[in-house]
Amino acid sequence: MWRHVFAYAMNPEVYLDADNIRSLLPKDLPEEVSCDLPLGERLGALRIRAEDLAARWRDLFDTLDAEREREAEAAILEQTAPLASAFGAALQGLSAPCVFEDPVNLRLMALLADDIGVGAPERSRFDRFRDICRAYEVTSVAGSIAQLSDTREIRDGMFRLPATIFAMSRRSDVFDCELIGLDLAWRHVGLLPVWGDLRLDGKRRRALDVSLATSIDLVQGQTANALALEIGEEIAGDRVRRARLCHGISIFAVLMEEMDALARAIVRSISDPRLAMAILVQDRAREARVYHSAFKLEGRPLSDWFAQSQDDPMPLVDALGRSRLIRPGQPERSQLINGLLRPDGAMFRIFSQADIAIIARWITSLAQEGERERAAETVLPKAVRLSPGRQPVAAGDLEIGARPGDIRTAYFLLQGRALAPRTRQFALDYCAFWLDLARRSVDRSDRSLPGDWRPGELREWLQTSHDAHGRAFEEARDQEFPSRESVIEQTVQLAPLTLIDGAWLQGFTDVSMASSRFGAPLFETYWDELGNGDWQINHPKIYRDVLAAMAVTLPPTGSRAFAEDRRIDDGSYRLPVYWLAIGKFPVTFRPEILGLNLAMELSGVGGSYRNAREFLKHHGFPTIFVDLHNTIDNVSSGHSAWAADAIDAYVQSSRDVVPVAESWARIRAGYESLAPLVDDPRELDFFARTSAGKPGRGAAPPGTIDTFHHHPLRETETAS
Known part of the structure; x- marks a missing residue:
């Protein structure tokens, strides 16, 4: 079960119902005691x-002994790979x-x-964990995160903690x-206890110790644990949030x-043949029960034994040890x-060579008097009972969510991350509409990306475009x-656009x-736009400072009041809604996002930012916003x-799977999508131009929409 939850929740575009997630959480947590104590x-x-x-x-x-210790270390690495993949995952959906x-x-x-x-591709904590696995020759888990759920050697229960983290992260608005x-x-x-006895050098041990920083200086030079505790104490000042914080600690x-108990049981089994x-x-019991109803073991159908073994396999193990199938000590x-x-046997290829070695070792151990006596203990101790746990999860409702009927409602509705099914369909429709306009724009002007992609040529094209921007700036200098x-x-x-600067990249916070090689620069760009953790250089905050210097105060960006502010034209929300929509689909529209990102980062460098600086300076307004972008967006x-x-x-990285021409065509369309060329601006009005934009069933009037917004963590909540 848990490996399937893990695999499903790995998808950054998935929608998970909050009640379904709650059904996965452990029950009977000691929260009352926890919350009475200081944090x-x-x-x-x-x-x-x-x-x-x-x-x-x-x-x-x-x-x-030395040999078994090496086996134990390899087993720990293999079994804890899903957990290592969750480094940072609890925070990935908060922005x-x-x-x-x-x-x-x-x-x-x-x-x-x-x-x-x-800033360093393939240097995340999980990447460093994979390096450790390779050093130990544990290659089964040295691939991508997505491949872990298919690694059958990993016990299902080892997926529970990471699956829970990934699932909750998909609804960070709730959790x-x-x-x-x-x-x-x-x-x-x-450093988790399960990793404490691994023989690691200081750098590798540090990568697994989340209390310590690894790659960058944190805010004010704090350790990771100190910064997390400071944030926790700040949040815990509110009674309701404190209870929820404690709930997370208890989970x-x-x-x-x-x-930890499951991992220890697995390691114990290295020196305990019976275990x-x-x-x-137990690993094979579920599928085996289907095929063994005719064979009797001690008077019971073997299929019944396997059914029991899904929860407690020890009775079947001991019964097999007493059966005619086994000669103790003589595998x-x-x-x-x-x-x-054997190759001509009824169970050929059912077990791997490693599995057969386990069976042979167990049979050998049965010749030892102690093992024969211990076989009478037919109950697997609860501390090492390895049942994965199975429980039904209710199906989702495809009618959940609202479909906006106008551009302002769309801007408001898409401010969060989670997309309920109907809202998701709207976002897909909006992206399809906008990208169709973009594809029609390709090659209509000399601004388009080159017709073909060739290794190493894009950087040269970038320099050429920068030169053109510079010439355009010089030619316009004498204008009034x-x-x-x-x-x-x-x-x-420009406020609806600029106050969500980087929104097209929000999906790339996913661990x-x-x-990844292509994702690391996108995350770092997003990270820069938000100020690298420093509110003083947060780009939306700086833009508000510019507005304040103009005596303009706008409501919070995620509020209904901002979307309804009549100082802002309807048309000023069209491109921002596209940014908000496409940013929710980092897998579906990955090539288009890459193209859009290049267009956005190049758009003002060398030209329009410099023009804007001249205009702002002329009227005595601060220029820090355009100055900042003209430097950090540079082409070198x-x-x-x-x-x-x-x-x-x-x-x-994708050329062996997707033809280069196909990927490049989509990237070119994404590049054009920053500013599709149209004959009339009204062509950009999704709600007027498409049947998909017409209000219909599910389109909610203002004030009635159930949003999936995140809330600033400095506000206080009141208990209901």
């Missing part, structure tokens, strides 16, 4: 419990346009950025405080201990191995300055993409260069 004491108790678990691991490793200016969310992003190794509490608990524990505590056989039997003469598993009123009006009309080492590098990396 530091609650975390201190968790740390003491983790130290106790670490002591158990040390005791277990003390019983292993959303409606909270782009929230200082607490910005500091949380600093923690996420550190976990994914921002924000719980996720922050969970992340805080993990950072307070630091982590319970699931960490469950995972190893029990684990193997080579036992029918199970030399008959059923626009009036003060005109500059203010233009700044106001599965943020450290800034965002424009990163955008080109991301495109090259994507095309190179």
Whole structure:
């Protein structure tokens, strides 16, 4: 079950109903006790419990010889790979346009950025974990995150904690405080007990210790744990949020201990043949029960034994040990191995060579008197019972969500991250409409990307475009300055766009993409737009400072009041809605996003930013916003260069699966989508131009829409 939840929740575009997620969470958590304690004491108790678990691991490793110790380390790495893939995942969905200016969310992003190794492709904590796996020759889990759920050697229960984290992260609008509490608990524990006895050098050990920073300087030089605790204390000042924070801490505590017990059972099985056989039997029990109804073992159909083994395999293991299929101490003469598993046997290829080695070792152990006596213990101890747990999850409702009937409602509705089914369909329709206009624009002007992609040529094209922008600026220098009123009006009309700067890249905060060769520069661009964790250089905040200098105050970006502000024209929301929509689909529209990103980062460099600076300076307004972009978007080492590098990396990495011409055509359309060429601006009106834009069933009037907005974490909540 849990591997399937993990695989499903890995999709950054998936919608998960909050009640379904709640049904997956552990029950009977000790929350009342937890929340009565000061946050530091609650975390201190968790740390003491983790130290106790670490002591158990040390005791277990003390019983292993050198060969078994190496096997144990390899088993730990293989089994904990899903957990390692969740480094940073609790925070991956917290950033959303409606909270782009929230200082607490910005500091949380600093923690996420550190976990994914921002600025260094393939240097996230999980990437470093994979390096460790390769060093131990554990190649089964050295691939991508998406491949882990298909690794059958990993026990289903080992997916529970990471699956829970990924699932909750898809609804950060609902579980924000719980996720922050969970992340805080993990950072307070630091290096998990299960990894404590791995023989690692300092750098690799640091990568697995989430209490410590890895790749960047955090806010004010803090450790990861100290920053997380500071944020937690700030949130815990509100009673309701404190309870939710404690809930997240408890979720982590319970699931960490469950995972730890399962991992220890697996390692114990290395030196305990009976336990190893029990684990193997339970792994195969569900499928095996289908095929063994005719065979009787001790008077019962073998299918019944397998049904029981899904929860407790030990009775079947011991019954097999007493059966005619086994000759204790003689695996080579036992029918199970030399008959059923032979090339002409009924169970040929059912078991791998590693599985057969486990069976042979167990049969050999049965010759030992102690093992024969212990076989009478037919109940698997609860501490190591390995049942994956199965429970039904209700199907989703495809009619959930609202479909906006006008552009202002669309802007308001798309401010979060999660998309309910009807809203998702609207976002897809809007993207399709906008990209259709963009495809018609390709090659209608000399601004389009080259007709073909060739390795290394995009950077040269970038320089040529930059030169053209520079010439255009020089040619326009003698033009008359626009009036003060005109500059203010233009700044106001650009607010819906600029206050969600980077929204097209929001999907690339996902840990599965943020450290990839093409994703790392996109995440770093997004990270820059939001100020690298520093509210003072947060781009939306700086833009509001410019507006304030013009005596203009606008409502919070994610509010209904902002979307309904009549100082802003309807047409000023059209491109922003496209940004908000396409940013929700980092997989579906990946090539288009790459093209759009290049267009956006290049659009003002060398030309329009310099013009804007002249206009602002002339009228005595601050120029910091355009100054900042003219430097960080530069074509040599800034965002424009990163955008080109991301495109090259994507095309190179996908060319064996998707024809280059197909990817490039989509990238070119994405590039044009920043400003599709139309004969009449009304052609950009989705709601007037398409039947999909007509209000219909599910289109909600203002004030009645159930949004999936995130909320600034500095506000206080009141208990209901």
